[in-house]
Amino acid sequence: MLILIQFDGDVDYRSPVELVVTGQIPAYAAGILYRTGPGGCQVVTEKGTTFTASHWFDGFAQVHRFEIIAPSKPSAQTKVFYNSRKTVDKLIENIRKSGSFKGFTFGQKHDPCESYFKKFTSMFTPREADANVNVTFSIDLPGLPSTKSSKKEGGGHASGIQTLWVKTDATVLKRLDPETLEPIGMAQQTNLHPDLKGAMSAAHAKSDPVTGDVYNFNLDVGRKPTYRVFHVSASTGETEILATITNARSAYIHSLFLTENHVVLCVWGSYYAYGGAKLLWEQNILDALNPLDESIPSTWFVVDRKHGTGVVATYESTPFFCFHTINAWEEPSTTDSSKTDIVADLVAYDNCDILKKLYYNNVKATSTGSRDFVGKKGDSARPAIKRWRLPNIEAKLESGMGKAILEWAAPKSSSVELPTMNFRNITRPYRYIYGVSDTGASTFFDQITKYDTHTHKNITWQYHGQTPGEPIFVPDPKGNEEDEGVLLSVVLDGTKGKSYLLVLDARNLQEVGRASMESVVAFGFHGNHIKSGDGRLDY
Numbered sequence: 001m002l003i004l005i006q007f008d009g010d011v012d013y014r015s016p017v018e019l020v021v022t023g024q025i026p027a028y029a030a031g032i033l034y035r036t037g038p039g040g041c042q043v044v045t046e047k048g049t050t051f052t053a054s055h056w057f058d059g060f061a062q063v064h065r066f067e068i069i070a071p072s073k074p075s076a077q078t079k080v081f082y083n084s085r086k087t088v089d090k091l092i093e094n095i096r097k098s099g100s101f102k103g104f105t106f107g108q109k110h111d112p113c114e115s116y117f118k119k120f121t122s123m124f125t126p127r128e129a130d131a132n133v134n135v136t137f138s139i140d141l142p143g144l145p146s147t148k149s150s151k152k153e154g155g156g157h158a159s160g161i162q163t164l165w166v167k168t169d170a171t172v173l174k175r176l177d178p179e180t181l182e183p184i185g186m187a188q189q190t191n192l193h194p195d196l197k198g199a200m201s202a203a204h205a206k207s208d209p210v211t212g213d214v215y216n217f218n219l220d221v222g223r224k225p226t227y228r229v230f231h232v233s234a235s236t237g238e239t240e241i242l243a244t245i246t247n248a249r250s251a252y253i254h255s256l257f258l259t260e261n262h263v264v265l266c267v268w269g270s271y272y273a274y275g276g277a278k279l280l281w282e283q284n285i286l287d288a289l290n291p292l293d294e295s296i297p298s299t300w301f302v303v304d305r306k307h308g309t310g311v312v313a314t315y316e317s318t319p320f321f322c323f324h325t326i327n328a329w330e331e332p333s334t335t336d337s338s339k340t341d342i343v344a345d346l347v348a349y350d351n352c353d354i355l356k357k358l359y360y361n362n363v364k365a366t367s368t369g370s371r372d373f374v375g376k377k378g379d380s381a382r383p384a385i386k387r388w389r390l391p392n393i394e395a396k397l398e399s400g401m402g403k404a405i406l407e408w409a410a411p412k413s414s415s416v417e418l419p420t421m422n423f424r425n426i427t428r429p430y431r432y433i434y435g436v437s438d439t440g441a442s443t444f445f446d447q448i449t450k451y452d453t454h455t456h457k458n459i460t461w462q463y464h465g466q467t468p469g470e471p472i473f474v475p476d477p478k479g480n481e482e483d484e485g486v487l488l489s490v491v492l493d494g495t496k497g498k499s500y501l502l503v504l505d506a507r508n509l510q511e512v513g514r515a516s517m518e519s520v521v522a523f524g525f526h527g528n529h530i531k532s533g534d535g536r537l538d539y
């Protein structure tokens with residue numbers, strides 16, 4: 001199938017509209033599903049020209065909110081309401097007037113005449129007007145202001161959400177009203193701790209599933225790159241630097257690992273040229289990266305998060321690139337059961353081609369570049385789920401650098417991107433990974449895949465013309481098995497030019513219900529499902 005993937009969303013739905021529900025959406029799915037992503041990539045300027053953002057990651061931020069309401073009686077139907085909002089009105093207005101996107105981007109090339117040298121801090125500290133922040137959410141993030149802004153916040157809202165933040169791979173956060181999605185403030189990681197003054201971070205922080213404490217790193221690029229791995233306490237709001245790492249290359253890193261006692265930062269093969277100094281004149285991440293160098297191993301830093309002893313072990317592995325870690329945990333070592341191994345799953349690429357594939361020119365079905373990545377030709381930009389073992393973490397400081405062991409790699413044909421799981425099992429052994437796959441049937445993701453890490457088999461959901469987004473797992477509170485629950489995925493029906501919220505039984509990927517829209521949700525990145533009483537986890 002070759003379908004038209006839509007990257008331009010409809011106008012905002014600033015007032016909620018009720019969607020048409022068919023099938024049976026279970027009552028336990030009630031709550032709020034937030035989704036991030038770019039809502040469009042073009043602006044008609046005052047001069048009559050059209051500005052086009054060139055990379056999917058630089059599309060104009062739009063946030064979507066699906067409110068799922070449980071039926072009031074057993075015979076009634078679950079209701080779904082939808083509202084959305086572009087959160088970069090000022091940026092779009094500035095582009096309309098000036099004809100250009102000024103400021104730091106992911107892949108947008110800048111006119112050389114506009115290149116200018118600034119201090120990193122000023123370049124990466126956009127004014128609210130320019131901050132295109134649209135990748136992940138943090139809900140009730142500890143350590144940042146929680147002043148109530150919405151009249152319904154706190155007491156009146158069913159979800160009880162106090163603050164809603166959107167994040168990206170820079171250290172800026174944008175605060176939104178949890179209901180209207182209106183931008184209402186900005187923050188930096190320096191608001192958490194004055195030493196977090198670096199420009200870069202991971203869009204995907206990780207939360208302790210029990211305490212709600214949040215973990216991430218801050219990267220200060222330059223001649224001597226410095227990673228500061230930090231922890232924000234959910235109970236006190238205090239931020240603590242767990243480790244300062246100065247013996248690693250500066251790299252574009254989108255996520256990290258958490259285990260019961262450790263944070264694991266893997267510095268993989270997306271290294272910035274000149275230690276990151278090239279960011280200054282390129283003003284975008286993609287053009288500041290070197291190609292993956294097969295001679296440089298990826299380096300894994302294991303950081304103690306319980307006892308204040310910093311980096312306790314380091315490992316090298318064969319080189320790879322990754323956006324998304326999946327899960328990690330500790331278990332008795334395979335060679336000495338009195339010692340500890342860390343097992344870490346991620347979605348790995350052989351090189352950094354995927355970053356270039358995601359230019360709009362390569363993923364829009366109507367563009368000539370899309371042919372370069374269709375079918376087998378796209379394999380260089382397809383990932384594989386890989387499991388790594390970091391053996392005997394207690395021994396490694398004495399013996400120097402350890403070797404990370406590749407336990408297994410799933411075939412690319414059954415692997416996924418935008419990986420999710422039953423987040424109750426984060427930091428613990430688990431079985432099932434959910435995600436979307438690019439099988440080559442279209443120019444983009446065309447399938448939802450469930451991968452069984454025990455049997456190494458997968459099951460799929462794929463239909464002609466349907467482009468699914470990241471599937472979010474919602475557990476059945478009465479379930480005993482890891483996969484008892486539903487998956488929520490926003491799907492574009494390319495044959496109708498409309499989107500819908502798809503609800504699948506996570507055990508067999510059979511549809512149990514959907515909420516149909518009269519509009520398009522442009523293909524986006526990530527989401528969180530929140531209900532009253534849930535923990536507010538970053539992942």
Ligand SMILES: [Fe+2]
Nearest residue numbers: 203254323526
């Ligand atoms: Fe991501």
